[in-house]
Amino acid sequence: MTTNTGANVLAFDGRMGASGDMLLAALLDAGADPDALEPVEAALELEYRIDETVKCGIASTTVDVLLTGDGDSSGQGHEHGHGHDHDRGHDHSHEDHGDHGHDHADDDHEHDHNHDHVHAEGHGPHRSYQEVRDIVAEMDLPAAVEDDALAIFKRLGEAEASVHGESLEDIHFHEVGADDAIADIVGAAALVNDLEPDRIVTTPLATGGGTVGMSHGEYPVPTPAVVEIAQNADWSLRGGPVDRELLTPTGAAILAHFADGVEELPSLELEASGYGAGGYDLDPHPNVLRALVGKGEGSLVKDDIAVLETNLDDATPEVLGGLQETLVDAGARDVSILPATMKKSRPGHLVKVICKPEDRQRVARALAEETGTLGVRDAGATHRWIAKREFETVELELNGETYEVTVKIARDSDGEVYDVSAEYDDAKTVARETGLAIRDVIIQTETAAVGVL
Known part of the structure; x- marks a missing residue:
């Protein structure tokens, strides 16, 4: 039998929330290879500026995203003293940048900036969900990194669409469609892939408190997009401990995709740790996201799925017998056909299909074409343990x-x-x-x- 050497676990301590740049910094500080970020830098003509700072006595890593190409910086440059929050929310107005978020304010540490390097925050147009997908797909990324990044953007798109009452196809990202936010999301996916954890967990994520100014008005923390994302995440939220925005939509979406929720940090044979700094000085609270890497107890593997189902009261045995092969060809991972009692006590069948989330539309179409059903339900499952x-x-x-x-x-x-x-x-x-x-x-x-x- 194989010797039990422990599962590779990546654990986040969420007591001060999370943002995209804090996640990048924590992952790098915990041992992820910065070379994994090179495809993003090449594709977007930007640079990840990695630096150090101290928060309440804790030596921490910071990450700034700087443009290296000929991007238009008119009206978007940041004067010294403003924070550089790459992902404070879909609708936050540019004039709010110095007021909230997890940025590396210039009084926290010094940057040796070239004159031709400007902060990427907010640069780039407000892109549609499909435009962002196209940008990510054109990067020279490992398949796993691309899949993770696209899944994270889908979470953000669905949250934005829900908040604004629009469809996913019609939604336009605001700041999270800019180059810096794309760099945060794809960069986080690349660094997680480099660490190769078997399992990722987070303790309850602090949201902060108070209100935050957005382009549509003044909203309470957590912001609407964070609330939408958290509803479909495995972890829980916790208010406080300060009246600041501590959990941004980008940070929430990254962790919603990767992390299972735990009430407290698991038992680990610790191998590495890292601290990713936010921009605020929030004494006596160290404004850092802590990442721990180590060996934990073995577990089954989390597998993101969708579960589709439909009721049939007129399907022939021949049709039901052929569903397994037809639906597997369309992308189904498993097909179950159960006897059911329909309306007016008619005998029928319940068809349940497991597939990957990105295959749900194709599988639903195949299920409808094969059976003639007038509706296929999305049962709402998000993952299974395999x-x-x-x-x-x-x-x-x-x-x-x-x-x-x-x-x-x-x-x-x-x-x-x-x-x-x-x-x-x-x-x-x-x-x-x-x-x-x-x-x-x-x-x-x-x-x-x-x-x-």
């Missing part, structure tokens, strides 16, 4: 002959084996050739597999 799965071939010596049977091995995030299952079709073939019962072949195969693991 084993790490691998397949191995076991050789069986039966009646002087050697037969091969495939077995499926289920492991937790530590690599610990907790289930071994022989593939039925292989076992059936061997049973036919040997005259043994299928059950006997399965038992012998699984026993042999356990003996060599």
Whole structure:
């Protein structure tokens, strides 16, 4: 059996909230390789300026996003003394930049800025959701980083659309569509990928308090977009401890995508830690986001999914029998067909389909076309917990002959084996050739597999 070496856990301490630049800084300080950010710098003509500061006696890392190209900085430059909050919200007006957010104010640390390097905050047009997707897709990113970044932007887009009563396709991002916010989101995805955690968790995230000025008026903290994102996140919110905006939409969306919620930090064999600084001096509270990296207990792996379902009262056995193959071809991961009692006590079926979130529309369309149903429900599931799965071939010596049977091995995030299952079709073939019962072949195969693991 595999030795239990512990799952790689990345844990965030959310007692002072989070923003995009704080997440970048905490991940870098905890050991992520800054070279992982190079594709973003090349694609957007910007630079991640990594620096150090001290917050209430804690040495911390800061990250500023600076333009290196010929971007238009008219009206967008920041005078000294203003914060550089890259992601304080979709609707926040530019004149509010010095009043709230997690920026690295110039009195916190010194920057050696070139004259041709300007802060990227707010630069770039208000882009549509599709325009942002196109920009990310054109970067030279690893597939996992691109998938994570696009999923985070979708969370932001859905939150913005809900707040404004618009569709996702029609929504235009405000500040989070600017280059600096794209840099925060894609950069965070790249750094998380570099650390390769098996699990990411966060304690309850502090929102701050008071009110914040936005382009549509004065709103209480947490802002509407943060509230929308938190409703679909696994973690919880906590007010305070100061009357400032501590949790920004970008920070919330990144953690909503990656992190499970925990009430307290888990037990870890600690390997590294890091502190990402915000811009405010909030004595006696150190305005930092802490990241911890270490070995924790093994667990199943979080897998983002969508669950689609529909009720059928007129589907033929032939149609139902072909759904598994048809829907899997469209992107389904699993298809279940359950007997159900419909209106007027008619017998029918409930079809439940598990798929990846990005495949839900294609799978729903295939389900409607195959069955003729007039509606497919999104059941609202966001993830499932699954084993790490691998397949191995076991050789069986039966009646002087050697037969091969495939077995499926289920492991937790530590690599610990907790289930071994022989593939039925292989076992059936061997049973036919040997005259043994299928059950006997399965038992012998699984026993042999356990003996060599």
